[in-house]
Amino acid sequence: xxxxxxxxxxxxxxxxxxxxxxxxxxxxxxxxxxxxxxxxxxxxxxxxxxxxxxxxxxxxxxxxxxxxxxxxxxxxxxxxxxxxxxxxxxxxxxxxxxxxxxxxxxxxxxxxxxxxxxxxxxxxxxxxxxxxxxxxxxxxxxxxxxxxxxxxxxxxxxxxxxxxxxxxxxxxxxxxxxxxxxxxxxxxxxxxxxxxxxxxxxxxxxxxxxxxxxxxxxxxxxxxxxxxxxxxxxxxxxxxxxxxxxxxxxxxxxx
Numbered sequence: 001x002x003x004x005x006x007x008x009x010x011x012x013x014x015x016x017x018x019x020x021x022x023x024x025x026x027x028x029x030x031x032x033x034x035x036x037x038x039x040x041x042x043x044x045x046x047x048x049x050x051x052x053x054x055x056x057x058x059x060x061x062x063x064x065x066x067x068x069x070x071x072x073x074x075x076x077x078x079x080x081x082x083x084x085x086x087x088x089x090x091x092x093x094x095x096x097x098x099x100x101x102x103x104x105x106x107x108x109x110x111x112x113x114x115x116x117x118x119x120x121x122x123x124x125x126x127x128x129x130x131x132x133x134x135x136x137x138x139x140x141x142x143x144x145x146x147x148x149x150x151x152x153x154x155x156x157x158x159x160x161x162x163x164x165x166x167x168x169x170x171x172x173x174x175x176x177x178x179x180x181x182x183x184x185x186x187x188x189x190x191x192x193x194x195x196x197x198x199x200x201x202x203x204x205x206x207x208x209x210x211x212x213x214x215x216x217x218x219x220x221x222x223x224x225x226x227x228x229x230x231x232x233x234x235x236x237x238x239x240x241x242x243x244x245x246x247x248x249x250x251x252x253x254x255x
Contacts, residue, residue, distance in 0.1 A: 030214035031169050031184045037216060038171045039182035040152040041073045042209060043080055044118035045127070045141060046176075051089055052109035059108065065089065070172055070208040071117075071141060072221055074246055076150035078125070079253060080117070081242060082208035084132055084139040085224040085231065091134060094229065117143065118180065120152075131249040136237060137223040140249035154210045156246065159239035160217035162189045162200060168219055172206035187211065193235070199225065200236040211236050 047067040053060045071082035085091040093107035117125040126144040162168065165188055172183040187204035200219065202211065211219040220236040 027167070027186055027214075031186060034169050034212055034214075034216060035171050035182050035184035038152075038154055038210065038212070039173070040120040041154045042171060042173045042182070043071050043073055043120075044173065044176065044180060045069050045071045045080070045082060045087060045208075046114070046116050046118055046124075047087060047112060048114040049089060050109075050111040050113060051107065053105045054108045055105045060105075062109075064113075068176060070206065072208060072210050073151050073153040074156055074242075075153055075250070077250075077253070078117070078127075078143040078147060078151040079130070079246065079249060080127075080141050081221060081246070081249075082139050082141065083223045083234075084134060084137045085226075086207055087139050087141075088132065091137075115141065117141075118176070120180075130253040131245065133245055136241065136245065137226065138237075138242065138245055140246065140252075142249075142253040154212075154218060156218055156239040156243040158217050159243075160213050160215075160219055161238070162192075162213075162219055164189050164191060166213075168202070168211050168213055170204070170206050170209050170211050170222065172209040197241065198238055200238070201233075202236055205234045205236070207234055 049065050049067065050062050051065055052062050067087060069082055069086045071080040073080045089110055090107055115127045115129065117127050119125060127141050128144055129139060130142045131140040132138070168187050170185055170187055173180045174183055185204050187202045189200050190203050191201040193199050193201065205222045207222050210221055213219065218239045220238045221242055222234050223237050225232045225235040
């Protein structure tokens with residue numbers, strides 16, 4: 001009887017092991033399909049911004065800062081969205097001063113000297129901010145001129161929702177010094193915040209990039225969350241919230 005029980009347990013162990021291998025294989029297959037489908041919709045946003053700081057009554061000489069972030073193209077015209085806090089030093093400084101009780105240097109001016117997209121094929125495209133929303137940490141950026149070709153994009157209309165422990169993927173790109181190779185990683189929902197608005201807390205994130213299910217439907221975009229003016233970490237804002245703001249961004253871009 002003991003021998004039979006041991007054989008049964010061994011069989012169950014083999015079956016569970018096989019199921020885990022199969023699940024991992026399915027996840028890898030889905031991830032490879034997603035990165036192939038969406039990698040070109042992730043663009044680099046490269047910025048050169050001049051920052052003016054003041055400490056008390058003294059104003060420091062202006063200094064230049066170069067930034068590089070990922071953004072997600074959400075329309076065939078090239079409209080892209082990313083985290084405002086990652087591209088606008090004003091947001092970062094206000095958050096820092098809030099955390100320090102108003103102490104520390106004050107940012108008194110920013111001047112964006114250059115904003116451009118770096119596309120998957122290496123092309124550089126002059127771009128501009130068309131809409132910013134500090135409450136949702138959204139920055140919408142559009143090409144300066146209409147391109148002859150449509151941009152690959154992630155459709156926010158193909159949306160999905162999730163619950164804790166649901167599995168998803170994010171698609172991103174490595175920095176320029178790593179040749180901006182496409183990246184794909186599996187991630188899970190670890191929590192869902194409902195108020196004052198819904199957002200998802202994930203196990204793995206990449207700012208400014210989409211979180212997708214295995215079928216390619218969009219859970220949302222990874223952005224910064226702020227509580228009482230202070231950063232509280234990266235979260236995924238649902239597609240519906242971003243799509244609503246994107247309508248205003250399209251109107252602003254047309255002007």
